[in-house]
Amino acid sequence: MRLVAAALLVLAIAPVAEAGGGPSTPGSSRTFHYTCGGGQKISATYATFGPGGPTFVVLNWGGREYGLAEALSASGARYASRAGPEGARGGLEWWEHQGEATLSTFVGINTGRTRALLTGCRTGR
Template sequence: MKTRILLLTAVAALAGSAVAGGGSRASGNINPSAPTSVSSRTFHYTCDGGRKISVSYVNYGADGPLFAVLNWNGQQYGLAQAISASGARYASLYGPTVSGGGLEWWEHQGQADLSTFVGTDTSSTRPLLTNCKPGR
C-alpha cells in the first residue's frame, strides 16, 4: 500500500509540474489533457550476503520519466532515473540517515548495486548492497 501511495505522489508531482510548465509536448513537458498511463514492475533481488531488496520500476506515459521505488530495510526510497554510461541508474539525494548521503541504484546486465553518496558528493559512493540479482 505504501508503494502505491509513493507512486501516486510521484505521478501527481509530475502532473503538477506539467501544468506549471504550460503542459506542451513541444516544450518538453507532459500534456495533462493527453491520456497518460502509469505502469510499474516489481523485482525482488537477493544480494551478496543474502540481503534482500525489492525494486519497483515506474514508467509514466509512453516516453515519460522513469523512477525506481526501493523497499529496503523496512523503508521506501524514491529514486529518479539518472545519467549513466551504461545500464539503468537511479539516484536520490535522500537516503537512510545512517549513510549520511543519498542513494544510487545501478542495474547493468542482470545485476545491480545499491550505494550511498559520501556526504553531499554525488561523484563519490560507498557500497551498501552488491551483486544484487533478481529472483535468486
C-alpha cells in the same frame, strides 16, 4: 508501503499527456525482488509515466522505502536520491546493469564518490 501505494495511485489517476496534445497514456510499474551478496533482500518497483516519460524506482530495503529518480548513466539504468538511510551522510544510488544491481550511498554531498551498501543483487536467486 505508503510510498509505493502513493506512487501507484498517481500512476492510476494522473495519466501523462503526450507531447502532441493527443490522448493521455497511463503510466506503468513493475516490481522485482533481488537477492544480494550475503543473502540480503531488496525489492524495486520501477514506475514509468507514459511513453518516453520519466522513470522512478521505489526501493524497499530493511523495512524502509526510498524513492529515487532516473539519473544519467553511461550504461545501465541508474537512479539517485538526495535522501538515504539513517546515519548516511549522502543520498542513495541504485544502478542496474546487465541483470545485476548495486545499491550505494554517496560520500557526503559528492555524487561522484559512492560507498556500496549492497552488491551483486540479482533477481531469481
